[in-house]
Amino acid sequence: MFLIPDSVVRFFHRMASPPHFYAFTERLMPWLVVIFFLLTVSGLYGGLYLAPPDYQQGDSYRIIYIHVPSAWMSLFIYVVMAITGAIGLIWRIKLAEIISISSAAVGASFTLIALFTGSLWGKPMWGTWWVWDARLTSELILLFLYLGVIGLYGAIEDKRVASKAVAILALVGVVNIPIIHYSVEWWNTLHQGPTVTKLDKPSIHVSMLIPLLLMTLAFKFYYLIAVIQRARLELLRRERNSQWVKSMITGESA
Amino acid sequence: MTLQAFFAMGGYAFYVWTAYGLTLMVLVLNVLLPLIQRKQFLRQQALKQKRST
Numbered sequence: 001m002f003l004i005p006d007s008v009v010r011f012f013h014r015m016a017s018p019p020h021f022y023a024f025t026e027r028l029m030p031w032l033v034v035i036f037f038l039l040t041v042s043g044l045y046g047g048l049y050l051a052p053p054d055y056q057q058g059d060s061y062r063i064i065y066i067h068v069p070s071a072w073m074s075l076f077i078y079v080v081m082a083i084t085g086a087i088g089l090i091w092r093i094k095l096a097e098i099i100s101i102s103s104a105a106v107g108a109s110f111t112l113i114a115l116f117t118g119s120l121w122g123k124p125m126w127g128t129w130w131v132w133d134a135r136l137t138s139e140l141i142l143l144f145l146y147l148g149v150i151g152l153y154g155a156i157e158d159k160r161v162a163s164k165a166v167a168i169l170a171l172v173g174v175v176n177i178p179i180i181h182y183s184v185e186w187w188n189t190l191h192q193g194p195t196v197t198k199l200d201k202p203s204i205h206v207s208m209l210i211p212l213l214l215m216t217l218a219f220k221f222y223y224l225i226a227v228i229q230r231a232r233l234e235l236l237r238r239e240r241n242s243q244w245v246k247s248m249i250t251g252e253s254a
Numbered sequence: 255m256t257l258q259a260f261f262a263m264g265g266y267a268f269y270v271w272t273a274y275g276l277t278l279m280v281l282v283l284n285v286l287l288p289l290i291q292r293k294q295f296l297r298q299q300a301l302k303q304k305r306s307t
Contacts, residue, residue, distance in 0.1 A: 059265075
């Protein structure tokens with residue numbers, strides 16, 4: 001702990017307290033929404049208007065500005081869900097459990113977006129909506145993992161027990177993450193190889209790269225907004241009998 | 255570039271705008287549903303408290 005400043009430690013301690021989290025996120029929300037909109041508007045302006053058409057794919061490639069950020073988010077959120085799940089499993093921190101399960105729905109949404117935008121891009125470019133290649137199949141398995149987590153959580157009445165079960169399922173599923181990432185290198189796929197994450201020499205022009213990065217950042221902020229919305233709901237449901245929720249409700253209805 | 259050319263997307267309008275439209279729908283629903291459910295939950299709990307007192 002000696003490496004982390006005292007104020008940071010205090011911040012996380014306070015954030016782990018449900019009433020504090022609830023009040024803090026309420027004040028934080030407008031800022032997140034403003035930043036998200038600024039990033040999205042500039043990203044879409046750059047991607048849909050300023051960037052030139054692709055020399056091979058014409059304008060169809062513009063799906064990239066939602067397809068790739070969504071696919072990245074589907075992996076990123078899964079890792080967050082697994083890590084917060086593990087934290088909840090080990091230290092029994094209620095808020096970690098809530099962030100973990102709240103992430104599942106957002107992650108599933110981004111996986112779904114990655115899949116159908118890919119399909120809508122594949123049809124004009126590959127001539128097919130779907131192929132069972134390694135990238136597409138492993139991403140579909142990711143969707144099923146998310147749905148499995150959501151279903152399992154809903155099926156167990158005691159939510160603290162449910163969180164334990166879900167965390168274990170999420171941790172086992174982590175094995176799928178590197179498989180998705182490296183699928184285009186390990187197997188011969190119809191899906192193209194990496195163009196951006198070759199950091200030394202990305203094979204994408206800067207006028208296309210900047211809007212892509214803006215959209216990636218925008219989706220990160222979207223995730224924060226969406227996960228906070230879900231977490232606030234889940235927190236109230238779980239803490240319905242605690243004093244801070246009761247007194248907040250009397251305060252609001254009075 | 256004219257507005258018409260922009261929306262035509264070089265002949266790929268259907269694919270591009272469907273992708274963007276569906277994405278927008280999923281993202282909006284994802285924030286709106288928990289927001290509505292939370293308001294509902296707060297109303298229900300408030301009613302319950304009134305009844306019990």
